[in-house]
Amino acid sequence: MPEVRLVGPNGEQVGIVRVEDALRLAEEADLDLVEVAPDARPPVAKLMDFGKFKYESAMKARDARRNQANTVLKEIRFRLKIDPHDYGTKKGHVERFLTAGDKVKVMIMFRGREQSRPEMGMRLLQRLADDVAELGHVESTPRLDGRNMTMVIAPHRKKAEARDDARREKERRRVEEGDSADEAPQTSAPTS
Known part of the structure; x- marks a missing residue:
């Protein structure tokens, strides 16, 4: 009878259960049963929302690509x-x-x-x-x-550090220019 080591949706250990029981628990919780370690004895499966997991993984990968800087x-x-x-x-x-x-x-x-x-x-x-x-x-x-x-x-500095410093300096200049524009004297039209 096939069994899996079941991990709950919050990472808690449920224990070793039969595959049918794990599928039933997943269906009751409206989650997916995902095999995370097929080589383990018994295999490890986790209850999770697989669509949400894929979305979060894609977001992490996108953020990693955005923060990556290629040194030329x-x-x-x-x-x-x-x-x-x-x-x-x-x-x-x-x-x-x-x-x-x-x-x-x-x-x-x-x-x-x-x-x-x-x-x-x-x-x-x-x-x-x-x-x-x-x-x-x-x-x-x-x-x-x-x-x-x-x-x-x-x-001496990495490309990402240099880029972040340049971005901060640009933002600081923009704020200073905005402040100096606010401090400019207001001219009023002469009244006759």
Whole structure:
């Protein structure tokens, strides 16, 4: 005679009962009998509203997808002989990417005789890493790959944290602008 270990709708243990009795209890309570552990001896079944369970599972999965943030690998290219102003501009891009929570792959392209001076590329990458140290850390050290030298810098903060901070900052600015609009002096039309 087949038996199941029955769990009630609130998680309470009912005990080991025959399948027919479990089905009758489910029907009386207007619930479904769901087998939750078929490999157990005896199998475990639970009284639950299966439609509600599926709905709640779908909502949890949707919330998890919404809160998931994909870290993107941004790439920025340098030349060995870079102008100080161009370096500053590209460093600003790297800082912006790291602030947004993205990883940055920094690549130095060597041409001609520059290939015989990889230590200059190492110095440039080390300088960049030092300049953005408060926003990120070196995830993969500089390494020569053919005519290019690459290094990956990862942000200290996760993408989701950066996104939440940006959202809070935007909300704070919106509230401040709303307050300043309320404080603006009211002009009245002249009466004649």
